[in-house]
Each structure stands twice: as structure tokens, then as C-alpha cells.
Amino acid sequence: MELSSGFHGRSEPHIFSTSGGKAMGKLIEATHEFAGFEINMKPVLDIVEDIFRRATPGALKQVDDATDERALPYSNLDELMDVLSVTINRISCEITYRLSVGEDAHSTTLAVAQIVKGYSWDAKVVLALAAFAMTYGELLLVIQLYATNPLAKGVALLKQLPEVLARADLLKPKFDMLANLINAMVVVAKCIVEFKELPSKYISPQDPELSSAIADIPSAVYWTIRSTVVCSLQIMNLINMGHEFLPSTADSWELSSLTHNINGIYDDLVEKLNQCRKRINERKDIEAFQTLVRLFEATHIDNIKILKALIYAKDDQPPLWDGTSKRRVSIELLRRKSVLLLISDLEIPDKELLILQQIYNDSRGQTGVESQYEVIWIPIVDRSTPFDDMKRKQFESVQAMMPWHSVVHPSMIQPAVIRYIKEVWGFSKKPLLVVLDPQGKVVNHNAMHMLFIWGSSAYPFTKLREEALWKGETWRIELLADSIDPNINNWAKGKVICLYGGDDLDWIRKFTTTAKAVARAASIEFEMLYMGKSNPREKVRRNMTAIELENISHTLPDISLVWFFWARLESMWHSRAQHGMTVKNDLIMQEILTMLGFDGSEQGWAVISRGTDEITRAKADTALKSLEEYTAWATELAEKGFVPALNDYIKSLQTEHHCNRLILPGISAAAIGSINERVVCVDCGKPMEVLLMFRCCTD
Template sequence: MELSSGFYGRSNPHMLSTSGGKAMGKLIEATHEPAGVEINMKPVLDIVEDIFERATPAAPGAIMQVDASESDERALHYSSLEQMMDVLSATINRISCEITYRLSIGEDAHSTTLAVAQIVKGYSWDAKIVLALAAFAMTYGEFLLVVQLYATNPLAKDVALLKQLPEILTRADLLKPKFDILANLINAMVVVAKCTVEFKGLPSKYIRPEDPELSSANADIPSAVYWTIRSTVICSSQIMGLINMGHEFLSSTTDAWELSSLTHNINSIYNDLVEKLNRCRQRINERKDIEAFETLVRLFDAIHIDNMKILKALIYAKDDQPPLWDGTTKQRVSIELLRRRSVLLLISDLEISEKELIILEQIYNESRVQPTRIESQYEVIWIPIVDRSTTFDDTKRKQFESLQAMMPWYSVGHPSMIQPAVMRYIKEVWGFNKKPLLVVLDPQGRVANPNAMPMMFIWGSMAFPFSKLREEALWKEETWRIELLADSIDPSIINWLTDRKFICLYGGEDMNWIRKFTTTAKAVAKTANIELEMLYVGKSNPRERVRRNMTNIELENLSHTLSDISLIWFFWVRLESMWHSRAQHGVTVRNDLIMQEILTMLGFDGSDQGWAVISRGADEMARAKAETFLKSLEEYTAWEAAAAEKGFIPALNDHFRSLRTEHHCNRLTLPGISVAEIGSIKDTVVCVDCGKPMEALLMFRCCTD
């Protein structure tokens, strides 16, 4: 029987339109009579996809090499399918025979498609597509086996002769373009099949048929089934055309438009389905994250015998690799090493400052010098918070690895180990918002302190176990003195205190004032016969001007400077930490001397002037802004007698008070305060000069110096 290249019928352009496609979907939907039997079609689809991949037409007679281990793995996979194929093979053979018969009698593709739909009417939507693809895969695979083996295998050669294939097999130049077009359509069908199988496998616990994302997809799947089955019919007709018409069919181009149109249509269906599948995945992930967040909340509310459940919930271990990176040994290690240990979670993004890390590293390393001390019984884990809405590209990877390399403590092996629900918990419950936190977990995994960073900066490891009770106890032991203000920033201060020397800390950026002040202070000290040591502590967020000042002060031998500019940053961040710590315990300027002095120092830093504070021993201290302090020193002769009688610092304080006027303008910058927090603290922040509540203003700053 002679077949024309158009025996399977041309596609009506209206059928390929959106409205036409939906109409075809309605026809398929009318045949759908599910029997209620659920079958996992993914293993069958894997076999079908494998057939299409292996059946790629090469040069006739070329032998395909198969890796032995891959062959063994597939044999194991196939053996697990035997029971399923006992159920499905009859249906697959019936579809193949139905398509072959109807095409052989010249029936059009549309009627043949509906006939196949009747055969699979009792199956689920994904099964309909996979079974139709499997039927075509048999036809396609059998044909390509002959193509690949006929030149070297006598049996294949005999079969090729009976099918009248030798003529077309000698024309590889015409065979390959034909199969390239066919392969595009096959690939499009396979990805649509994968989509429908994945829709079937979506967890009903997290997404329901009535959800808009899934209901929209379910409305389009019947149309996808129709066009995929129709495409298998068209592809089968192509193989039959090659067998029956040979060279004449190879040279024909009348079917190219048909195949290209179908491929375009199937690809459009896939693009639409995959977009809806992604929306379903997004909805599923959202619900999973909500469930994981609620589980985490319950977990922290529960009582545990150790910290393992909490740590494993916070750090997701994947690929069976140890989840932690040991910054000392530079190796992956198990989280079990931290069982029943106090653990400090250093939470930050990838923008954590190097200065902060240097100070924390110094404190951490000091605690490791004597590991048996009670103050050393804690570990630190870095928890990096990385926005998942942006790609973790090579730049971010290098940034993460660079920070990780600076840390002697533990860190997670990769930022992806911190799941979205954990990030939400860290932000909503612990209040993380860019500024690094140091969350303390006790040996049972309970939160002992939601942020021990201020304690760590103020007292270092002496604050162990970093609990609120320990914080209260440490403050009860403190008074406002030079040791609290500065003894941790320079080891020389301890020696000066021991020698009962006068200690002067000063700051600001005006180099001219610095020269006048230090020169005058030295002269007054010589006249008053006191031993005076001066130390420059610059300004918070020290930049190039402060760095230049430090260099000039050293070159001109004006006073001492700190060994590193990061210590200037640390001096000011300690003061800010003192304010945060005191404020958390309900202390205000009105009822606390230490809070008054902290805010005075922070106010000095917020002004455009320099400033200085001078102290001797535990209970003598005087401080003032640049002009007041310098003028008082220049007028030393006016209070020299009082200094001899009362002492240098009490007399200096008296002179400061004599120079005070009603007019004043104090500015105070409190870093780390959110807009939401301003309303709750503004009534507690009062001016240190007049005691009136200070006006709250919102400041944005970009300072490149």
C-alpha cells in the first residue's frame, strides 16, 4: 500500500491556537474516567527518556559504548520495574498497535489521538502522557536498533532488508536532518511529560487542588495530554513513512512545517506549565517554611537534655557531610563536638566589618590561652545570613570564604545550610537586622542571651556564661572609672594606674587643637608637678583624617596613640555597648551616674569639637569639650591655688563649672537604633547639661572621608 507524506492529516491552524488547544483539551477531558489506581510513572518515564537518548541516530553501523557500571546500575533499576510493567505493558502494546493500525489505513492524527485517549481513559493525566510516549519509544527504539546494527549484525541486516531500509540507510546526509527535526519534538514531549509527572507528585500536605496555582495548571493539563499524544502519533507516522516510502520520504520537505509547528506548540505548553509548576513550588516552599518556623518556635520552648536538637534544627546538614568548619584545624567537623557546651552564635551577613572580627578574634584567642578556665568554656559558630533572592555567585562565595578564613572558631560549611525558616526566626525572634548578633545558647540549647555582643565588647570572656544574670552582677561591681572606660584598649593603662599617674584620654579630628591642647597640658602638668600620660582615641568610625592625626601625633611626639586604628573603633563601640547594655536593664540618665557619663562621652563624639577626660585613681575624673578644657588649662594660674588645696582634678572640675553658660548644643548619636525603637527610648535620653529630654532626629550618613 502506498502512503503519501500527508496520510496522517495536516493540523488545522485554529487547533494550534489557544482557544483551539483548550477545545482539544475539553475533548480529552470528556474521555477521562479515572479508575482510582495510583501508579508512579516516573520510573517508566526514566526508561522512555533513556530509550530516546540511546536511540540517537549515528552513522549506520556505529557501535555505541556502554559503561559497565552504568549498565549494572540500569539493570538493577530495570529489575525493580518488572512488577509495574506486568501491569502496564499490555496497555503500551495496545497503544502502539492502535496507532500503527489507524495510520496504516490512512486515518487522520486527530481521530487516532482520540482513539488512544479511549485506551488510557482510566489512567491519571500523567500516566496518559507517559504511556503514549512509551508506545512511541518502542517503535522509535526498534527502528533505530536496526539503523545502528544492520551493517555489523546479520540479524539486523535481514530485518532491514525485509523493511526495505538499505536504500535510506546509505543516505546518512538525508537521514540526520530528518531525525534532528524529530528529536526536537521528542525532547519537547519529554519535558512536558516530566512536568505532568511532577505535578502529580506535588505533596498534598502543602498544596491542594483548590489552590489557584494548582487549579490553573490542572485546567491546562488535558490540553497538554491531547497535544502530546497527537505528537506521538505524528512521530510514529514519520517512522512508518521512512519504512514504506524510503528515499522518496527522506527527500520530502512537506512535513517539516507540521513538525516545527507541533514542536513550537508543545514548547509553549511546557513554558506555561513550568511557570505554574514554579508557582506551585513557591507556594509549597512557603508553607514548608511556615511549618519549619513554627516547629523551631516549639523547639525553643521545649526542655532538652542537651543542645543537639536545637543546633541540628538551626544548621541543616546536607550530603551527609559534617556541617561545621573548624577555623583552627581547617577541617569539616561534626556538630556532636558541641554537645552540652555553651555555644555563642555569631550571626551576621557577609558585610561584617574586619575591625569587628579582629576584636572578637583577639578576645576569643585570649580565652583559649588557658582552656581549663571557667571563662573559656564556650564555643563560637558563625551563622552567615545570605539573601536567597539573589544568586550565590562566585563573588559572594569568595567573600564568604575570605571571612571564614579569618575566623579561628567554627562556622557553617556553606551559607545554604541556614534554611529560610531559620533566617526568619533569627530576624523576627532574635531581631537580626544587618548589625551582628552574638546569641548565647546554654548547654541545654536554651537562649541565655539574645545578644551578648555588648557584654563581649565590655568585659570579654570574663562575662561568661554571658547570661542576663551575669550581666547584672558585673554592672553591680562597676563604677565610672578609667578602668571601665579604657583599660582594655591599651596595656599601658594598667601600668599608669599602678603608678598612680594622671591619665588623659582625648579625641577629635582638629589637628591644630590637638597640638595646642597637648602642648598646653604638658606645660601645666610640669608646673603642677604631676605625672601625666595622654592617649589619643580619635572618633568613632575612624577614617583617613584620624589615621593622619595618629601619624602626626607620633611624629611630633605629642602623646601616646593606640597601636592600631581598629582599637579606636573598639574604644567607641565599647561605649555604645555600655549604653545598650545599661538600657536593656531599664537604666536611664535620670537615675544612673554611669549612664550619664556614657552619654556624655558619646555626646563628645557626636560634636564637631575635640574633647578630653582626665583621671587619677578610681574616684577622680574630669571631662569637658575642646574649648572649655583648653581654656581651663590656659587659665591654670587662676585655679592653681585651689589645685594645691583640693587636688588637681577637683579644682579643674570647679573651673569647668565656672565657665559653664546657659547656652549649649549637645548632639548624641546612638548607632544600632532602629526607627521603631526611637519612640520607646526618646523620653529616657536627656541632655547631660540641663537634664531636659533631647529631641530625636533621624540621620542618614555616607562618609567616605
């Protein structure tokens, strides 16, 4: 028996076109007479989806899922179903009647639209799906139970289902096609319901993202209702024809065409839904950012409100990871403590972490106020790319190196917080150390420079403390390097100290050999320490190895300390510059820039000091020549002393001709103009020419 002998209702091909689809939307829109009362349809849609999930083509195999523990909580729905059950039954009866008398799918769809004309658009589509879910669910329930349940078996016999099930292999493609269409209808319905649930506080029908979707929803509702009608027709033909039912080509074409059409509608709606969500998130982020601004402007009795605003705690779980105890801890542990926020991306250099770790661990061993602070790592992760397994491992690797606190996961730092950190605190790439006092007030937007220069003795890391520390400083060897090597303090009590650097090993050999010879001739105790270059790579590492093997001089115990020596100098420059110091009015600034200029050149250099107030320095050629010509100034030693005599001779060797280069890391191209007038040559006092350099340095 052909399908034509059963119920009719097949679609005309032209109505699947874009113009035909829009016309159908206009027709159903003409029936819409919203009564004004809103109903939350999501619980009903959850029930419908659960029915379709259980009534799958796999039911033809008589799979009993009665013990399935994933059952939905159907309680508390009685009142809702009291309101909707009459309408659902009426839709089901209307579809059954109209199809049984041969009415086509389009007319039946419009008849259903009349029944639900007073409901909102999301309610229309969910009610139609619920009506079909009853029909489909009843059929599949009987199929699942007829072999084991006498009642189901009797109903199955009356419906001729045993004969149908005997040909299950022929019917599987039919049920697969129905399942595909049902899945498509459900996701469209869920999408429409989600549009209804969008928060009106952050998006309105006047917004282009939402208005465009609203214009498309009537068409989506029409095609979803029509699909329930066509599916109902397939079920009715199956039951009424029994073993004589054979799926036709036209039958399959209609189901596949509807599935394709519904999937296309879903793709369009979900794209617009994502656009709406993006707009909502943008407005939420703006609101959260403004809230954060107000929060930091307000006065608080402690720091908890600020910390909770910065770190989003999910599911009320402790949001912090204690790097020492290796467990999650509460923000409450930091109440009324000074907190340093270490802000960086996931690519914070290992050498920088090692130095911070050493400073932090040293502070934990102290008993004074210097230990009364805590550190939290705030990782800034680009949210435009997925946080994949590689990023997760990178985050965990960095986190494992930290003895202080960190957030459990980077997602706890919300977009508004990231925006605040970038726009207000100025984070770009280089790590920041923002200081919050016990009341949560920002007292320093970046204490990294203070920490590098003075370590934990810079506590409480305020600008006032920074000014006080600088007032007690002069340019001396202890300021330059005492935190780099503990031997410096002992050597400074009477010995002449020479710090030297560069990466030319031949010059190093010549200079150190000559310096030792001069020290013997002058009968002075002499100690030398190699400081390398600011970007220590393999060449500096090889030099350090050679210096140790040849017993040329002392070297630092770890190459990261070479980097730290230069990083401290850069921090000194930043710190002094922030307090308005220039080479024109500040001796310390002059010496800092001279040292940085040494590093920027291709030559070696040397700083020679004795005590707290005798210090001189020179580039490679001048330093070596002054020592080679020791006899020219040796007669001055008795009167002036070794370092002052050497200093005077170095000055006598200097000429007007010079070419100094200065590299100031951490200065953006945009900031160059603002610092140009503050950077002048230490030799002639003229403003230095500004050149923008890009460097990729490999050995």
C-alpha cells in the same frame, strides 16, 4: 515519491490556535474515566527518557554506546511492566494500524485516549510516550547495529534501511526536528508527573496555583499524545518509502508547529509548577518555623536538638567548619557546651571581626570557666538572589578570618531559621551574638555588648551575670579604656591619665603642648592617649601618624582599637538602657552619653583621671582654656588635688548655653519613639530633640 503517496494524518492549522488547543483538551477530558488506582509512572518515564537519549540522530553515524556506563537500573520493574506492557503494546498497535489505513492524527489521538481512559493523566502521557519509544528505539537500534551485527543487518535490509542511510545527509534535518519534538514531549511529561508528585500535605487541588494547572493538563496530554502519533507517522513513512522518501515542506511545518506548541505548553506548566513549589515551600517554612518556636519553648537535656534544628546537615556530612584546625567537624563536639551564635550577613566589618577574634583567642588561653564556650558563625544570606561565585568568595574570605566554628555553607541555614532569627531574635543588619546554654536554651538574645565591655569574663553571658558585673562598676578610667590599652592599668597606679580625641590636628597640637606644660608646672606624672573618633577613617589615621612622628602622645597600636573604644561605649549605653538606667538616675549613664555626645560634635574632647575616683572631662574649647588658665586654679592643687581642682574650674567655665549632639548607632527609625523619653541632655536634663540622620562618611 511525495509524502501524499504514503500515510496521511496531517494536522489542520487552526487546531494549533489557543481556542483550538483548549477544545482538544475538552475532547480528551470527555474520554477520562479514572479507575481509581494510582501507579508510579516515574520509573517508566525514566526508561523512556533513557531510550530517547540513546536513540539520537547521532545514531546515523553508527555510534556504538554499548559500553555506556550511564545505564538505568532496570531491575525491580518487572511487576510494574507486567501491569503496563499490554497497554503499551496495544497503544503501539493502535497507532500503527490507524495510520496505515490512512486515519488522521486527531482521530488516532482520540483512539489512544480511549485505550488509556481509566488511567490518571500522568499515566496517559507516559504510556503514549512509552509506545512511541518502542517504535523509535527499535528503528534506531537497528540503524546503530546493522553494520556490525548480522541479525540487525538482515532486519535493516528487509526495512530498506541501507538505502535510507545512504542518504543520511538529507535525513539529518528530519531527525533533528524529531529530536526537538521528542525532547519537548519528554519535558512536558516530566512536568505532568511532577504535578502528580506534589505533596498533598502542603497543596491541594483547591489551591489556585494547582487548580489552574489541573485545568491545563488535559490539553497538554492531548498534544503530547498527538505528537507521538505524528512522530510515529514520520517513522512509518521513512520505513515504507525507503530511498524514495523526501521530506516535504508541509511535513516540516507540522513538526515545527507541534514543537512550538508543546514548548509553549511546557512554559505555561513549568511556570505553574514553580508557583506550586513556591506555595509548598512557603507552607513548609511556616511549619518549620512553628516547629522551631515549639522547640525553643521546650526543655532539653542538651543542646544537640536545638543546634541540628538551626543548622541543616546535608548528606549526613559534618556541617561545621573548624576555623582553627581547618576541617569539617560534627555538631556533637558542642554537646552540653555554652554556644554563642554569631549572626551576621556576609558584610561583617573587618574591624569587628578582629576585635572578636582577639577576645576569642584570649579566652582560649585561659583555664577557668571563661573558656568554656564555643562560637558558631551563622551567615544570613539573601536567598532571593543567586549564591554566585562573588558571594562564595566573600563567604570564604570572611570564614577564613574566623578561628571559631562556622557552617560549611550558608545554604545550611534554612529559610525558616532565617525568619526565626529575624522575627524572634531581632536580627536586621548589625551582628548579633545569641547565647545558648548547655541545654540549648537562649539565655541572651545579644551578648555582643557584654563581650565588648568585659570580654570573656562576662561568661556565661546571662542577664544575671550582666547585672552582677554592673553592680561592681563605677565610672572610672579602667571601665572606660582598660581593655583598649594594657598600659592604662599601670598608669592608673599613680599617674594622671588623659584620654583625648577628635580629628582637628591643630587643636590636638595646642592641647597636648599646653597639657604637657601644665603637667611640668604641677610636677605630676602625665600620660596622654589619642582615641580619635567613632568612625575612624583616613583623617584619624593621618592624625595618628603625625602624633607618633611628632612624639605628641601615645596612640593605639591599631586603628581598629579606636573603633572598639567607641563601640564599647555604645555597648555600655545599650547594656545600661536595657536594665532601665537613664541619665536622671544613673551617673554611669550620664558619663556614657556625655562621651558619645563628645564624639557627635565637631570638636575635640578630653577626659583626665587619676586613681579610681578622680575623673573629669570637657569639650575641646573648655579643656584647652582650663589648662591655659592653669594659674587661676593652681592654688587649689594642694588642698583638692590636680584632677578635682581641674574639674571645679571646668565647671566654673560652663554656661547655660550649650548645643549637644548625640549619635546612637544601631537604633532604627521605628525604635526612636520608644527611647525618646530615656535620652535627655546631660547638661540641662531636658529631653533631646530627635532627628533622623542618614550618613555616608568619606574623607
